[in-house]
Amino acid sequence: MQTDEKQSTRLSTARSRELGEELRRVRHRAGMSSGLVTEALGWSLGKLSKLETGTRGTSPWEIGTLLGRCGADKATRERIMAIANEPDTGSFLRRHATAADDLLAVALHEGVARAIATYEPITVPSLAQTEDYARALTGDHDLAGARVARQENLNRADGPDTVVYVHEIALRLVVGDVGVMRDQVLHLTALCGRPRYGPRVIPMTAAAHAALRHPATVLTFNAPFKPLVYTETDAATVFHDDPTTVTVYQAKMRRLHRLALDAERSRDLLARWAEVYDRETR
Incomplete structure (x- = not known):
């Protein structure tokens, strides 16, 4: 499994920034701070920040876990998971x-x-x-x-x-x-x-x-x-x-x-x- 350091450095793409913004909005709607989410998931603050700005990736499983922790509804989960599972083809x-x-x-x-x-x-x-x-x-x-x-x-x-x-x-x-x-x-x-x-x-x-x-x-x-x-x-x-x-x-x-x-x-x-x-x- 890749470490945070191996996954963290990359140029963002339009799709990764869209995904990151979707995740940030879900967290904000849930009223959850970055610290609360990262503590619950065992992530670093840097990992969450880079994910929300589109400058790092993670597995669809981890994104699903984040959405569940934030209490996202079914329609929101399905929309975001569809983006997360898309190949980044440009x-x-x-x-x-x-x-x-x-x-x-x-x-x-x-x-x-x-x-x-x-x-x-x-x-x-x-x-x-x-x-x-x-x-x-x-x-x-x-x-x-x-x-x-x-x-x-x-x-x-x-x-x-x-x-x-x-x-x-x-x-x-x-x-x-x-x-x-x-x-x-x-x-x-x-x-x-x-x-x-x-x-x-x-x-x-x-x-x-x-x-x-x-x-x-x-x-x-x-x-x-x-x-x-x-x-x-x-x-x-x-x-x-x-x-x-x-x-x-x-x-x-x-x-x-x-x-x-x-x-x-x-x-x-x-x-x-x-x-x-x-x-x-x-």
């Missing part, structure tokens, strides 16, 4: 309860990212949607609120440098009504004035390219964390931190950057669309 899938907004892996990694680049083909990306736009798009009041709450991380003084690629198709496509669109485009226009968070518009005149077909978000972190990509489908979100796969999406974002207008011209185009919708609401 890619993993998480099914939605409603959308990607409710996934721990999304919230956890957006919260510690140094930079974010995101794109959705025919709608305004989730990280720049207003609550009214999100509600009209999804038909879900709670989801719309969660989506806006997700954006609070981007507004922190130490928040990530964020680029939101918006295709002009998304500005033409009326979601909700013209009033919703006016407010959404005004919101995007206002974001252009922020130093670390702004949209770049891909105009209708841009050349067609395969990079425009599918959504993606690329997260970059401070060392030693590797970059992470996630792509959302209707039913699940797929995460990649395998370097070869990540390179494909980094190239996609570079292509989108070349197709997009610069910051000043993006702001001008957004302002023109805001005027269009403002006239239609009068």
Whole structure:
């Protein structure tokens, strides 16, 4: 059997950090201190700390023991044990309860990212949607609120440098009504004035390219964390931190950057669309 020392030193992965955060939340919900848990299990404080931060592994049996000691319910145990038993291949899938907004892996990694680049083909990306736009798009009041709450991380003084690629198709496509669109485009226009968070518009005149077909978000972190990509489908979100796969999406974002207008011209185009919708609401 491996000793703590042999298991303790490793680079964390997106999956191991998600698992660690799940375990930390279980312990906190149980109202149990680190000292109480480690004493009960015969672990060192360092072992538990590294497990909860994703920088060490342990056996599924020990994770099950930890969950039992913390009194986790059946659904929580099954969800966490499924993660614990997954092979760490550099890619993993998480099914939605409603959308990607409710996934721990999304919230956890957006919260510690140094930079974010995101794109959705025919709608305004989730990280720049207003609550009214999100509600009209999804038909879900709670989801719309969660989506806006997700954006609070981007507004922190130490928040990530964020680029939101918006295709002009998304500005033409009326979601909700013209009033919703006016407010959404005004919101995007206002974001252009922020130093670390702004949209770049891909105009209708841009050349067609395969990079425009599918959504993606690329997260970059401070060392030693590797970059992470996630792509959302209707039913699940797929995460990649395998370097070869990540390179494909980094190239996609570079292509989108070349197709997009610069910051000043993006702001001008957004302002023109805001005027269009403002006239239609009068």
